[in-house]
Amino acid sequence: MQENESFSYDPEVLSKVSSLKMRALNLVEGLLSGQHRSRHKGSSVEFAEYKDYSPGDEIRHIDWKVVGKTDKYHVKQFEQSTNLKCTILLDCSGSMGYVSPNQTGLTKMDTARTLVASLSCLLLKQFDAVGLALFNDKVTRHIPPRSKTSHLQHILHGLSTIEPSGTTRLDTVVGKLVERLQSRGMLILVSDLLAKEDDIQKDLKLLVSRGLEVVLFHVLHPDEVSLPFEGDIVFESLEDDPNIGLDPQDVREEYQKAIQDQIESYRSLCLGLKVDYVFLETSTPLEQALSYYLLKRQSLGKV
Secondary structure, X not given: OEOOOOOOXXXXXXXXXXXXXXXXXXXXXXXXXXXXOOOOOOXXXXXXXXXXXXXXXXXXXXXXXXXXXXXXXXXXXXXXXXXXEEEEEEEOOHHHHOOOOOOOOOOHHHHHXXXXXXXHHHHHHOOOEEEEEEEOOOEEEEEEEEOOOXXXXXXXXXXXXXXXXXXXXHHHHHHHHHHHOOOOOEEEEEEOOOOOOOOHHHHHHHHHHOOOEEEEEXXXXXXXXXXXXXXXXXXXXXXXXXXXXXXXXXOHHHHHHHHHHHHHHHHHHHHHHOOEEEEEXXXXXXXXXXXXXXXXXXXXXXX
C-alpha cells in the first residue's frame, strides 16, 4: 500500500504524532549537538515548495515575482538531491505489542516507534531520502522514500497508527519488497525476530545480494531475555502459538542460554554478511543505542 499525501486528523492520532515527534527531535538534537553537519559532496538542490517568510529566513530565497503578484512574502525551499535512499522495515506483528506486567517507561512498540522516528529524523537532517514499510506476515503500509523535511510528518503518522497484530513472516515480506528497493540503497530492519519459520540468514543474504546496505536493530524487552516471572503461570501467545502453563524457575536457566545463543548467532551471521547488528533491550536508553550506531558508522567511514 502506498501512503496518501493527506491523512486523518483524528485528535488522538495527532496527539500521538506530536508526542512521538517531540521525543524523536529531542533525542536527535542531543545526539547531533556539537557535531558538524555537512552536506553530501557533489549533491545538488532542487526547488521543492514555498513557505511564508519568517524573520531570519534568507532574503535571497524570497520569490519577488510572487511578492509582485500577491503582495505577500514567500520563501523558496529546496530539496537536497542525494544518492542514498533508505527504507526502514518495522515489524508490527503481535509479539511487538508485548507489555510487561511491571511496565515502566516506554513499551516495546513505543521503543521501536521512537527508534524509527529518530532514525528517520537523522536521515532527513543528512538530506537523505527515507521511507517506511510496516509488516507482519505482509507489508501492511508502505511510505516511499523522500527527502523533504515535511516527509517526516507522514512517517510519524504511519508510526502513530500502528496496532501490533498478526504473525511474523519476514521471508514473504522481503521477497515481495526487495523488488521495490533501489540497488545500492539502505534498508534498516527493526524487529524482535520472534518467528517460528523465518530463515533470517536467507532473508539477509537476499537483501545484501541486491547491493543494499543493511542495518538490523534486534529489539527485545528484558522480560523476553531473562524470564523473571515467579510461580505457576499461563503464558498467552500474542501471535498464533498455543498457551503454555509452567513454573518459569524450571526452565529459566535453559531459556536464558537459548536466548543468548540466538543473539550471538545473529551477531555472528551479520558480521559475516557485513550487516550492522545492534541488539537493543527496551530498558537501554535510545541515546545509547543510536550513539553506538552512529559511532560504528563513523568508524567505517559511512557518515
